[in-house]
Amino acid sequence: MNSREFDGPIDDLLRQALQPFAEAPPPVRVWRRVRRKVSTAPFAWWSRLWSRLSVFDVIYAPPLPSQSYCIESEGRFLPSPFSGMIMKQVFNLRLTS
Amino acid sequence: MPQDAESRLVRQLQGGDLAALGTLFESFKDGVFRTAWAITRDERAAEDILQECFVRLHRYAASVDPQRPLKPWLYRVTVNLSYDWLAKKQALQPLDDVLEWLSGLSNVFPAPDHKAEEQELHRMVRDVIAELPTSHQTVVVLFYLENLSLEEVAEVLEVPVGTVKSRLHYARKRLRDALTQRQRPVPEIAYEFT
Numbered sequence: 001m002n003s004r005e006f007d008g009p010i011d012d013l014l015r016q017a018l019q020p021f022a023e024a025p026p027p028v029r030v031w032r033r034v035r036r037k038v039s040t041a042p043f044a045w046w047s048r049l050w051s052r053l054s055v056f057d058v059i060y061a062p063p064l065p066s067q068s069y070c071i072e073s074e075g076r077f078l079p080s081p082f083s084g085m086i087m088k089q090v091f092n093l094r095l096t097s
Numbered sequence: 098m099p100q101d102a103e104s105r106l107v108r109q110l111q112g113g114d115l116a117a118l119g120t121l122f123e124s125f126k127d128g129v130f131r132t133a134w135a136i137t138r139d140e141r142a143a144e145d146i147l148q149e150c151f152v153r154l155h156r157y158a159a160s161v162d163p164q165r166p167l168k169p170w171l172y173r174v175t176v177n178l179s180y181d182w183l184a185k186k187q188a189l190q191p192l193d194d195v196l197e198w199l200s201g202l203s204n205v206f207p208a209p210d211h212k213a214e215e216q217e218l219h220r221m222v223r224d225v226i227a228e229l230p231t232s233h234q235t236v237v238v239l240f241y242l243e244n245l246s247l248e249e250v251a252e253v254l255e256v257p258v259g260t261v262k263s264r265l266h267y268a269r270k271r272l273r274d275a276l277t278q279r280q281r282p283v284p285e286i287a288y289e290f291t
Contacts, residue, residue, distance in 0.1 A: 006265055014237065014272065016222075018237075019219075020219075021134050025130070033148050037148070037152050
């Protein structure tokens with residue numbers, strides 16, 4: 001609940017002045033853009049899985065038929081050249097340590 | 098939306114259900130869009146921010162607590178994205194362009210003739226808001242446009258309620274001063290007629 005302290009004529013004026021921003025809804029195309037982005041997000045399932053794991057800072061996922069990849073601690077995917085070489089080493093080191 | 102329905106949708110989203118994301122988008126898109134628009138004063142930027150906000154919700158769904166209301170999380174992301182946009186805009190533009198942009202804010206909503214005076218007053222109020230520090234503008238937008246309570250604004254911005262109140266008091270004082278100034282005759286003209 002809003003405080004009565006901010007319920008005078010000057011507050012009404014502020015509300016009215018901001019009203020034009022509330023009158024135009026966002027265009028429908030925004031949802032289409034969101035949907036396209038999240039649908040094409042690669043390996044979204046791995047990202048969700050990783051956010052629930054906290055054992056390692058970096059996880060290496062074995063390569064798919066066409067591409068190798070890795071996921072770092074914030075769920076982001078690092079590009080393939082790094083994942084195949086560097087991250088595998090990191091993972092192996094952590095497993096053996 | 099009732100909290101239990103919202104919690105269920107967040108859990109479904111965490112399980113990868115895009116339809117749940119769509120329902121949440123429908124529920125919160127207007128608030129996110131108008132907040133971003135009112136802070137950035139740029140409709141296209143507000144579209145991009147709305148999009149990015151829900152892409153992030155999808156990406157970081159697992160870190161969202163389904164037991165807590167989603168609104169503060171969404172508004173926090175919206176405000177942060179709006180700040181980033183403003184910072185980028187100011188960094189990219191030369192000073193003259195920024196001044197031109199600020200002076201053009203009053204033309205965001207052109208006034209129809211029949212309501213010219215009222216619209217003029219509202220435009221002046223928006224100009225006063227635009228001249229406030231960004232952190233104060235955000236409080237004004239969340240409180241007066243989004244009708245969030247003082248406590249909700251404090252939660253979104255992660256500041257004490259006292260800070261929210263003092264920013265609102267400051268905004269009202271600036272507006273009162275501007276209104277007083279507006280009613281006072283311009284000294285040079287007053288001199289000519291005395």
